[in-house]
Amino acid sequence: MKKIGFLSFGHWTASPGSETQSAADVLLQSIDLAVEAERLGVDGAYFRVHHFARQLASPFPLLAAVGAKTKKIEIGTAVIDMRYENPHYMLEDAGAADLISGGRLQLGISRGSPEQVIEGWRYFGYEPAEGETDEEMGRRHATEFFELLRGEGFAQPNPRPMFANPPGLLRLEPYSEGLRERIWWGAASNATAIWAAKLGMNLQSSTLKFDETGEPFHVQQAAQIRAFRSAWKDAGHTRTPRVSVSRSIFPLVDSRDWAYFGRSGEEADKIGFIEANKRAIFGRSYAAEPDVLVEQLREDQAIAEADTLLLTVPNQLGVAYNAHVMEAILTTVAPALGWR
Structure with missing residues (x-):
């Protein structure tokens, strides 16, 4: 059995072929798609966060709205760039969204990827400490956020408060019990996957990672997942971690x-560079008749290793078409592979 969710980047553009002409379109359609996905039996509705782009950027209002309109489906991110985040304010937003959804929030965070502008986090008021890189700053913000999720009091109460305080040091509110176990780290390398395991975060592995061995993408990603699980065991955590991978999968069932x-022309991995000098490998897309697709996916080692599969959806093609794709996967592909 495998959990299956969708992952939307939330693109919008005023071009004639786009079903999402504006930011309002993509936000409202994201809610509608989550409702439709839940009706179909999809397990999760996840959203990517990109700043300074015509894409989804402010996740918590959207997650809260999706949580209020649905009953069972997991709601999440993949991922939030922690270089841009205030851990304290983020804790309040995340706690509210999780409580609205009844504890269904699965929050994917990371140090972030190359963005639309140069050092965009500076415009949000954040600067790396002396001798610190922006990557390290993102991890510092993530670590602080993760620690705040313990729910322990840390702030000295005012002796003459407007409202009566509980005894002791105060924590941030609203606090959502259990959310700390539903934080995921988006890792592009084996080392960061191991780091996340030691802290006790779940793992999100996307459609790209640093090319560390020259092997096919799915082989490297499967090795990353095994390294994560080994580090988790060595850290002595008592619960079982979750691991997700993302894929573009399209059964060809109609015109x-x-x-x-x-x-599609994307039947092979691609090699590129991110941040000028880091060699990365990008995983292939899958598009074929269902029986062919099943055999192709059977060979994907990373999908086999993961407990959760996030389907990247072409959101500009509209809610109805994306629901059609998800239904085709659930009915023609997932059963044949033992995912359902």
């Missing part, structure tokens, strides 16, 4: 599918 993805 629309063939028109959009019949000649």
